[in-house]
Amino acid sequence: MTDPSHPAVDRVAEALARHGLSPEIVWFDDAVTTAPLAAAALGIEVGQIANSLVFTLDDEPILVLTSGAHRVDTEWLGAQLGGVIGRASKDTVKHATGQVIGGVAPVGHPAPVRTIVDTDLAQYPVVWAAAGHAKTVFPTTFDELVRITGGVPRAVEPSLGASA
Structure with a gap:
């Protein structure tokens, strides 16, 4: 059987x-819409999952690629970025990325989205990110995520490091 196809994955x-x-x-x-589900399906540590989370920063979409091992401290990160981070609606996520919550990939968006890449992902030689659909993932590295997204490496919660 060949792999299924989906426009967002393509x-x-x-x-x-x-x-x-x-x-x-x-x-x-x-x-596999959560980091624990994806990690279990792949047989890897949950920290190796690069969650693609869309928030708003002062009403503009922002993509935070964070390790599945922890949560984003939105109040702290917003202060680090000089604004207020809020939860993006499903419509905002779809409009910004062309993908739906649970399958948002780091790339493949209609236009570039400001991206933060969690420095905690750098400790793993391979990380896994969604590929545009809730049933898909692909392997990559921290350095590749930074390069392909044009993202800024940064801690996403205070216990993981000082401001960069």
Whole structure:
């Protein structure tokens, strides 16, 4: 059987290819919409999951790629970034990324989204990110995430490091 196809996943694969990457996109039988589910399905540590979380920073979408091992301290991170971080609505997520909550990839968006990449991900030689659909992931590295997203490496909660 060939891998299924989905327009959002195809856009992610195309974006990765534009950056010189062609990782295998893994399709699961069931949705893996949380870091623990994805880690269990892959047999890896939950910290190796690069959660793609869309927030708003002073009403503009911002993508935070965070380790699945912890949560984003939005009040602290907002202060570090000089604004107020809020929860993005599902419509904001879809409009900003072209993808739905649970499957948001770091790339493949209609336009660039300001991105923060959690420095905690750097401790793992391989991290896994969603590939545009809740049943998909792909392997990458911290350095590749920073490069392909144009993201800024930064701690996302105070216990993980000082401001950068």
